[in-house]
Amino acid sequence: MMAAALRLSAALRLVLNGYAVRPQHHARAFCKAPPDDAKPVEEVKESLTKKQQENGDKVIILQRPEDSLIDEKLQQNTKKCEETPMKDRPQAFENDKEEKPEQSYDKKIIFQVNHDHHTNERQEASQMGELPVTEGKHDINTDFSCNEKQVRSEDELTMPQDVTVSASKEEQVVKEHSPVEKSDDRRATAQKKLHDLLTSLASADPIPVEPMVRLSRPKARQKKTGTFKEQKKATEQPTESVIEPELVLATKEVAESLGGDVETTESELLSTLRLHSTSTSCDDKPAIQLSDLFVGMKVERNPRKPVKDLPRHKRYDQDTQQSSPRSGVEYQKMWPRATGRPVPRTLARVELFGTEHLDIFNAKSLECKKEAVPTSTLLPVWEVAHKWELQQSVSHPNDNAFTEMIQWTKQGKLWTFPINNEVGLEEEKSVGFHEHIFLEQHLEGWCPRRGPIRHFMELVCTGLSKNPHLTVERKQAHIQWYKNYFAEKEEILKEIGAIETSQ
Amino acid sequence: MAASLSSLFTIKLINKIPHTSGCLLQLPTCSLHTTSVACKYPNWKMIKEVKNRKAVKDFAFERINVNALRKNKIIPPAIKEIADKEIAALPRNSSISQLHKRCMLTSRPRGLVTRWRLSRIVWRHEADYNKLSGVQRAMW
DSSP states (O other): OHHHHHHHHHHHHHHHHTEEEOOGGGOOOSSOOOOTTOOOHHHHHHHHHHHHHHHHHTTOOSOOTHHHHHHHHHHHHHHHHHHSOTTTSOOOOOGGGGTOHHHHHHHHHHHHHHGGGHHHHHHHHHHHSSOHHHHHHHHHOOOOOSOOOOOOOHHHHHSSSSOOSSHHHHHHHHTTSSOHHHHHHHHHHHHHHHHHHHHHHHHOOOOOOOOOOOOOOOOOOOOOOOOHHHHHHHHHSOOOOOOOHHHHHHHHHHHHHHOSOHHHHHHHHHHHHHHHHSOOOSSSOOSOOHHHHTTTOOOOOOOOOOOOOOOOOOOOSOOSOOSOOOOHHHHHHHSOOOOSSOOOOOOOOOOTTSSOOOOSSOHHHHHHHHHHSOOOSSOHHHHHHHHHHHHHHHOOOOSSHHHHHHHHHHHTSSOOSSOOTTTTOHHHHHSOHHHHHOOGGGGTTTSOSSSHHHHHHHHHHHHHHTOSSSOHHHHHHHHHHHHHHHHHTHHHHHHHTSSOSOO | OHHHHHHHTOOSSOTTSOOGGGSOOOOTTSOSOOSOGGGOOSOHHHHHHHHHHHHHHHHHHHHHHHHHHHSOSSSOHHHHHHHHHHHHHSOGGGOGGGOOOOOTTTOOSSSEEGGGTEEHHHHHHHHHTTOSTTEEEOOO
């Protein structure tokens, strides 16, 4: 039996080993995890740059911006290098790594600065010929730990896209090309260019942001007639408009010259003048007022009908297309047209407490209704069914998972967030620790002071005091049970001698 | 057919299941499943197991007290003998050792994964459908 159980458990373990049950806080998302021995990208890049330094170190002592070109290539190289595991990569010059950590750091900075401008530079460099740096290097470098594939042509080298796995490959190929003397001039010019670029970058002002574009803003809206007080204020304050007398004379002359209704034209002109002359302040009303504009002008009172035609009744019972193919004009009729003059809307004033109270949704009325239902016992099943139906009619299935979760939380099936570890232990907070621990007080009165029973009960008390999961009432109940038990067995205990008879 | 059979599995003794007026109602106005399906047990054996657990809970207090008297070296042996008899008199179902775990969904008595209270087959099924929190196919 035991053996069978053991076998079963072993089998289970085998099955379960197919599944990894991780504790929640260690749970790992199912994603492509890198192998354990993979180094971080920055480390790889650093190692590569350092390696490159060693190669070029014997010629180039000072920091050159051209080194950043190589860095750029290296950056691209590293993308391919990352794919190849570390063992296959050319291991080079690890001893010298420590000596020049600063250089690599500076290089990196320069590289970052140059990053955006690289393509142009490289193109220029390519036009001149080979990259001067590589040529300079090829003299010194004798040992190349990498593979000796010689596939690359000159053109491929200059183009940054077709970059090989290891930088040393390029250097190998470069060996074969044109002599060093020509390259020196080119190198100098390239260097100069780079230098200039860098200086310009360093000294360049921040890119000028486009100045604030002046957008057309709508005119200030006329405020609605506010409260009575505001209206009063408005009327009290006369709008001060100082128009020069010359202008007034000019308006009169203009009006007379125009002919027609002289007074109206004059008033219009004066009103416009007033608009321009009045001083605008925040407190006062805006200068432009509709009333001023309409001074003297007549308002059209012809009510226009809306131009939109009512949709004609579509006949759905007829399948065939009865209407002939519509022409352009008819199509235009179908489109919704903008009305010439929109009908002015007047919002009706709503008074909430004008009419009498309907008394429909009173709490009192609802209670009365509930009480009014007669509880007859003749048809209990039907009543239950009716009640159930009412419940069903009110409760709706959840729209989505969120409402479902809300429901579950209310029912207590789902934890409330943020997680409260002491859910259900609100009452326990009010109980002090002394009530849990000092339980010997309950032994007073009935428990003998010495003997096996006292010993036993003290052990019981210590055990209970250490139990955090029980309530105080339950602990006291335990002790009470023992009290009752020993009270029943008192005679037997006296016979044995567990209890002292003389007390 | 299914409705009538399903009604057999509801127990009147276990009062925790909410049912209206003490019996299953087959109402014309509503669907077949008038009581919640979650309260139906997969097996009669499961129902017995539930009854046993209820008994264990009822007598737990008394049993633990009496057992404490029995399992110690301080109480005189006479009292211990009496305690032995007392505990034997209690119903057998109230003993924890009489309980036998079962799968919650299939009532399988063997091959259980304790933490989830499921049989290994159901456990595997749920795990494959991503229903078990923190459980993932292991590979290393």
